[in-house]
Amino acid sequence: METTKGMNHDLFIDDFVVKEREHTLPNYNIDAAPDDPCVLTATIVKEDNPSTSGEHYWDFGLGAVPKTATGAGPFTVRYTNGGNKKIVEKVTDADKTYYIIKDIKVFLQPIASFATSIQGKTVQFTNNSFATKNVFWDFGDGTNSSEENPIHVFPHFLKYTVRLVVSNSCNSSTTSKVVDLTTVGVHEPGGPTESLLNVYPQPGDDEVNFVGIQKIESLILKNLQGQQVMQVYPQSISYKMHVNHFPAGIYLLDYQLKGGLKQQVKISIVH
Template sequence: MDDMLYERYMQAASDNESIVSPVGRVWRYIRTQYPALELYESDESHPSYLGSMIAAYTFYTAIFKRDPTTVTFNGNLSSADANIVRNAVKNVVYNNMDTWYINVNDVHTRFNYQIINLNTVQFTNQSSGATTFQWDFGDGTVSSIENPLHIYNEGTYDVKLTTNACGQLTTKIKKINITTLGTAEISKPDFKIYPVPAKDILKIKTDKKLSGMEILDSNGKKTNCKSVFKNDEYWISIHELTPGIYFITYTMNGIIYSEKFIKE
């Protein structure tokens, strides 16, 4: 049962980008190394004072990221028992912070991403109060805009976002996998954008019906552009856009694709 609870808590922390305060693992360590110590009350269900102090030291270490052996408070524990508990928490928790996602997830920096076709990724900053953004896409390229759009080659990449939030620089890392396997089975539709560059009207010629068309700027921000279907083409008014690089995304048969174009 203890192993099952451990697996479920670890999975929940991974899924929700949270941290774990591994009281159960410290209890197991002490029960193995110091079996004479009683962690339960006489009902064999509720924790004893010693068991509760184990939880307190564990939460202290997980929340404040401090070495528990520097704590001088013993409560009602003897000095010997308090030292056993503090050293156990240090061995299990403090010396293995990354195992419990403490240094990984307890940071101000947050971001999410969406793969909008086989190799184009939209990154979205979710950091609260961040004032600067430094992206490392893991392929040798970087960006300082808040919500970048990035095109990858096939492979696995560690994406890092470092922000200055609340006066503190913190970094969040996520691994993304880009695969183009199956491109022969899921090929892009016949899709032509012109003129290149475009000035007032962007024209799209395709033999397929498209839906969910959106235009994003280089920061990944959606723009307001009207489109009409005319002479077997989609005509999109872009005269209000400022010159620069943009991306048009569209959906066909439930798959999202992306194309780049230039507004002059």
């Protein structure tokens, strides 16, 4: 604002700006209880701070019964289909119009489903479940997770029964799957590990021979349940293992050579 004093001591005002006071949005909020209803079950919709002033018009979203309403509420609303819903309240008060929005999700009955991708002992789990809110994984090795798509490292090359439980406000659903690690991450005799440890004959009957490129420091034989059935420390380049007293089947052998070379090999015993 700029002022000037004239010859006759009159006061003049230039660049005078008048601003209208901004209108503040009233404290309107929408409450929906529950905000995760099941299809065809009731949810109560109302204003958090009910106001009787002004005009109130409601649109409860697709599939809502009733679809629209007037007044401050509360209203009992049911949905005929699932999915994300947008509740919109239009309030006209003192020549001002406000739109208040509340997002909710309507659930169907959940269906549990998952897929796996296996790399050695590491497994990527992909949750393909339908209509879920909560997720619980039981990996079958004493550990669990509530992540949507977890990556889990198992302790051994064994078979694990993995259980997935999914739920929402309607119900829960469970599915289980056997994750077989006995056929992955384990080298066949004569395969990629032949340069480290030669195993013969395969399958073996009375005895199995091991010849390493370095001194064999330890051999630990386990069944597919992870139970240790034999452990020896040859401290030599070669070792002959007598296996005629072991039941026929597939076994896993953890070996370590001099210099810290470690690997696991699958061997077969027949009688």
